[in-house]
Amino acid sequence: xxxxxxxxxxxxxxxxxxxxxxxxxxxxxxxxxxxxxxxxxxxxxxxxxxxxxxxxxxxxxxxxxxxxxxxxxxxxxxxxxxxxxxxxxxxxxxxxxxxxxxxxxxxxxxxxxxxxxxxxxxxxxxxxxxxxxxxxxxxxxxxxxxxxxxxxxxxxxxxxxxxxxxxxxxxxxxxxxxxxxxxxxxxxxxxxxxxxxxxxxxxxxxxxxxxxxxxxxxxxxxxxxxxxxxxxxxxxxxxxxxxxxxxxxxxxxxxxxxxxxxxxxxxxxxxxxxxxxxxxxxxxxxxxxxxxxxxxxxxxxxxxxxxxxxxxxxxxxxxxxxxxxxxxxxxxxxxxxxxxx
Numbered sequence: 018x019x020x021x022x023x024x025x026x027x028x029x030x031x032x033x034x035x036x037x038x039x040x041x042x043x044x045x046x047x048x049x050x051x052x053x054x055x056x057x058x059x060x061x062x063x064x065x066x067x068x069x070x071x072x073x074x075x076x077x078x079x080x081x082x083x084x085x086x087x088x089x090x091x092x093x094x095x096x097x098x099x100x101x102x103x104x105x106x107x108x109x110x111x112x113x114x115x116x117x118x119x120x121x122x123x124x125x126x127x128x129x130x131x132x133x134x135x136x137x138x139x140x141x142x143x144x145x146x147x148x149x150x151x152x153x154x155x156x157x158x159x160x161x162x163x164x165x166x167x168x169x170x171x172x173x174x175x176x177x178x179x180x181x182x183x184x185x186x187x188x189x190x191x192x193x194x195x196x197x198x199x200x201x202x203x204x205x206x207x208x209x210x211x212x213x214x215x216x217x218x219x220x221x222x223x224x225x226x227x228x229x230x231x232x233x234x235x236x237x238x239x240x241x242x243x244x245x246x247x248x249x250x251x252x253x254x255x256x257x258x259x260x261x262x263x264x265x266x267x268x269x270x271x272x273x274x275x276x277x278x279x280x281x282x283x284x285x286x287x288x289x290x291x292x293x294x295x296x297x298x299x300x301x302x303x304x305x306x307x308x309x310x311x312x313x314x315x316x317x318x319x320x321x322x323x324x325x326x327x328x329x330x331x332x333x334x335x336x337x338x339x340x341x342x343x344x345x346x347x348x349x350x351x352x353x354x355x356x357x358x
Contacts, residue, residue: 045175053216066303072177200272245331273350276353
């Protein structure tokens, strides 16, 4: 069934995209950087300028030929189909904010092809060796075709996209989109690893909640995955490849954003991105929408996400050694410091 679904997606997307060649997405802004480094909040914040940016919705990434806006009937059907996804998202909302009908990562568009280096599947042991991951130019041609199929006629907004997994294949991404602007968020890799381990633990618990209730504790513990080694290897491999790309392509249009700057002065970060991406001035209405979003986030009563390196057997010295290429890269912000205990 999965193969049939993917073939149908490929056929329908390609046919639709050919009818919209004039809407070819040429100059997207793509948010990259490791997971848990502020990519999601930045996507949400920039997306408040809806007159300038076209965002990918979660249901669109899964079904890239669903029309937007959705009819009431189709919306209900898609919502029901994605109910399992929504359940997991609700369970980890205090860690990772994502809605089934909200802005989404690009990973599903890559998965609609031959697969993508998605951290969840790797950490849970559901994918092949991480060394095999190198998304090809053909994969990104199909990724681009899906974006073309989703564009409404004469929609001249620029795509605003986000996925850490692009770091595995920046060469292929920029071959598909030579005019793309990349926004690379940064955080200390030890904090990234600890936070990502915590998220993986939350998703594991939410996904297997019913099964876990039926197991004896001893059996449950024997099935509980370990995260530290897989998460560190995933992140380090991804960032090593991205660092190597930047060494080969110093001309690439990349702006670096420390997560601390995004926390402490988010509107300054937004203005810097607009200037770098040549997106024009930030309209007053868009600024007001962004400020309202930030005020709502600051006033949110959701429980605080806490974690510790030791909770997942993470060794700070080993992480510093394993991520040395990234930490010592000339573009890595020197003001980035370790926050976790």
